[in-house]
Amino acid sequence: MGSTVDTLAQFGLSETEAAAYLAVLERGTATVAAVSDETDISTGYVYDIAENLADRGLVVVDDHHTPTQIRAVDPESAVESMTAVLTDLEADLSERYTETEPDYPAVEVVRSRQTLYDRLEHLVETADDEVFVMVPTPVAARVAEALTDARDRGVFVALLLGGDDGEAARAADGAAHVARSWDPPVESLVMVDNEAAVTSDSSLLHGEHREGHYGLVLEQSPKVAGAVASQWFNFWAAADEVATGEPPALPAEELPFRFGLFTAVEHGADRDLQVTADLFPGQDRERITAPLVEVKQGLVEPVTYDFPVQNTLVVEADGERVTVGGPGAFVEDYSARSLTISER
Structure with missing residues (x-):
């Protein structure tokens, strides 16, 4: 019974109310005195508890009889009553809820x-x-x-x-x-x-x-x-x-940086390419569109990097060579969040 009492407590019943309700439920119909004897709750308090349970739709109090009878509502109807309350609560909470992503690992x-x-x-x-x-x-x-x-x-x-x-x-x-x-x-x-x-x-x-x-x-x-x-x-x-595997067909638009780099390497073997790099905020440009001159990378053979984690595009922008890296780039001139690769 303990676990049932604990569950009922989650729906707002006190331990005393839950015990009284279960005593009525097991009998179907019980007098106030019978519930008092079963639960060691005073007779006067049982009257108050019965009214509370009736307000929740769990029992019906029949005080036209002497002594007063407390009749349990069938469990299916009782649970439906509680479910209706939860449904209304869910709707109210959903209206107030604003979904956010966690800002911590x-x-x-x-x-x-x-x-x-x-x-x-x-x-x-x-x-x-x-x-x-x-x-x-x-x-x-x-x-x-x-x-x-x-x-x-x-x-x-x-x-x-x-x-x-x-x-x-x-x-x-x-x-x-x-x-x-x-x-x-x-x-x-x-x-x-x-x-x-x-x-x-x-x-x-x-x-x-x-x-x-x-x-x-x-x-x-x-x-x-x-x-x-x-x-x-x-x-x-x-x-x-x-x-x-095969790279995307050109033009390949708004690819994640390393996917764009892979695409440039695979297509660059037999054609001249142009790169459009959409840059992360906070740099002196928002976008660079320029011919691709060189790729420093180790994703695919033949490797051309200067160090193992290097993934760099070298482009000819405004008459000078500019280097573009991906998220977190620290040796390149610019950091790009996406690349568009097209044929010149």
């Missing part, structure tokens, strides 16, 4: 394999711009559908797999724009939209699930996601390219 420690897979799939399914994944090759099969769906809806997907090159190439087929393989075992690193990140012991996703191993899921955390991306690119630099 959400950190979750995950120790269950299935839970971590669920978190990974959720992040990939909600990605808007880009997904960078490093996992053991067998794990790719578990997340391939989510990655393929993300790619099909225009999200840039880069996949680094630990294991045999041939197996990695098969696992990456159709799931990534570009994939690499590294023979040594790899830990699990995932970065989504430069805001969310997952890092975990690889055994949590594949092989023997060892006690004490866990994963961290971090959302609304650009700084942590950026750190994970830097670490990811260091592994990427040591790996071998095993698969490259």
